[in-house]
Amino acid sequence: MLYDNRKVKLNDGRSATLVLPNWFGFKHKKVAEKFEGDLEYMASLSIKGWVYAVYKAHKPNLQKGHKDFVLMWVETASGNPKTFIAGMAAAEMDEHRYQNGRLCRSCNEIVYSVDVHDYRHCSCETVMIDGGKDYTRCSQEGESVRIDFLTKEITV
Numbered sequence: 746m747l748y749d750n751r752k753v754k755l756n757d758g759r760s761a762t763l764v765l766p767n768w769f770g771f772k773h774k775k776v777a778e779k780f781e782g783d784l785e786y787m788a789s790l791s792i793k794g795w796v797y798a799v800y801k802a803h804k805p806n807l808q809k810g811h812k813d814f815v816l817m818w819v820e821t822a823s824g825n826p827k828t829f830i831a832g833m834a835a836a837e838m839d840e841h842r843y844q845n846g847r848l849c850r851s852c853n854e855i856v857y858s859v860d861v862h863d864y865r866h867c868s869c870e871t872v873m874i875d876g877g878k879d880y881t882r883c884s885q886e887g888e889s890v891r892i893d894f895l896t897k898e899i900t901v
């Protein structure tokens with residue numbers, strides 16, 4: 746699994762590292778070059794039971810019917826991995842852009858569980874989280890935070 750870890754500031758002023766799994770291993774720079782719209786990788790998110798790599802289009806071409814967000818994913822059911830792409834409007838993304846995470850006070854990492862069977866722990870293994878967005882369970886250690894992947898705000 747590749748990661749796109751990012752330094753973040755919490756709303757109370759502390760700094761931390763947000764652990765961002767790159768679910769499909771897409772090379773974001775190449776994706777941004779290949780598709781128009783000035784794409785920026787947001788996160789790997791589970792939406793209605795499927796995991797997507799979500800990109801924000803800073804300049805969507807509305808005349809071509811492009812949306813504010815680009816969703817990419819890989820299906821391997823046929824044996825040959827195939828990449829798919831879809832669009833999502835900002836209003837629809839509003840209910841998917843948040844996720845609960847867990848902050849470790851020892852190693853200062855924030856982890857989140859992408860999907861139901863996605864078990865995550867911080868690098869010092871003090872804090873764990875599992876169950877994705879809908880069945881979240883986590884260790885007693887650490888602090889719960891709310892992640893807004895769009896604005897990059899982390900709220901304690």
Ligand SMILES: [Zn+2]
Pocket residue numbers: 849850851852853854867868869870871872
């Ligand atoms: Zn830790």
